[in-house]
Amino acid sequence: EDQVTQSPEALRLQEGESSSLNCSYTVSGLRGLFWYRQDPGKGPEFLFTLYSAGEEKEKERLKATLTKKESFLHITAPKPEDSATYLCAVCTTDSWGKLQFGAGTQVVVTP
Amino acid sequence: DGGITQSPKYLFRKEGQNVTLSCEQNLNHDAMYWYRQDPGQGLRLIYYSQIVNDFQKGDIAEGYSVSREKKESFPLTVTSAQKNPTAFYLCASSNQPNTEAFFGQGTRLTVV
Numbered sequence: 142e143d144q145v146t147q148s149p150e151a152l153r154l155q156e157g158e159s160s161s162l163n164c165s166y167t168v169s170g171l172r173g174l175f176w177y178r179q180d181p182g183k184g185p186e187f188l189f190t191l192y193s194a195g196e197e198k199e200k201e202r203l204k205a206t207l208t209k210k211e212s213f214l215h216i217t218a219p220k221p222e223d224s225a226t227y228l229c230a231v232c233t234t235d236s237w238g239k240l241q242f243g244a245g246t247q248v249v250v251t252p
Numbered sequence: 253d254g255g256i257t258q259s260p261k262y263l264f265r266k267e268g269q270n271v272t273l274s275c276e277q278n279l280n281h282d283a284m285y286w287y288r289q290d291p292g293q294g295l296r297l298i299y300y301s302q303i304v305n306d307f308q309k310g311d312i313a314e315g316y317s318v319s320r321e322k323k324e325s326f327p328l329t330v331t332s333a334q335k336n337p338t339a340f341y342l343c344a345s346s347n348q349p350n351t352e353a354f355f356g357q358g359t360r361l362t363v364v
Binding site for chain 1: 256258283285287292293294295296297300302310342344346348349350351352353354355356357358360
């Protein structure tokens with residue numbers, strides 16, 4: 142059975158304190174891995190798509206990387222506005238575009 | 253502005269009533285999805301549609317129904333058969349399979 146596990150469940154950072162979020166997956170065949178940001182009471186906002194091991198994507202203070210078993214979302218020198226829940230999702234070879242989500246990591250950045 | 257519009261934002265329903273959640277997109281996407289989100293859990297797929305007049309059950313379809321009569325619209329009906337309907341409902345669309353999906357702002361349904 143396909144599984145997506147995110148860790149930690151919650152992360153509290155001081156402003157400027159860099160850290161990484163983990164998304165580990167056990168799937169039959171990965172077609173794509175997606176990172177989203179979700180603010181309270183809002184829909185997820187798309188951040189990155191990664192398709193193959195070794196691939197990296199960057200956007201402002203965020204950088205996503207992918208290996209054959211996991212993905213990391215690195216937050217460099219975070220600001221309070223980076224506070225959100227970060228969701229990881231995978232699409233597999235036998236799931237036709239359907240996304241399977243992890244439970245998310247709630248990030249709080251304090252000034 | 254292109255995007256996905258869900259309405260209403262908040263919805264209250266009495267037990268035993270059916271209720272329909274609206275989802276409209278102007279992104280010209282073929283595929284549309286409905287997910288349910290509960291506190292502390294990941295999003296779970298209710299129904300999805302690859303093309304107009306076609307849809308398939310997701311992982312938790314029991315107690316829900318959908319229609320896809322137009323490319324732009326994918327309404328979700330929460331029926332009285334759904335045992336625990338209180339949740340945050342999210343609609344999404346994507347251009348092609350295995351590409352990123354874009355989400356609406358959600359509808360929070362509360363059964364009173």
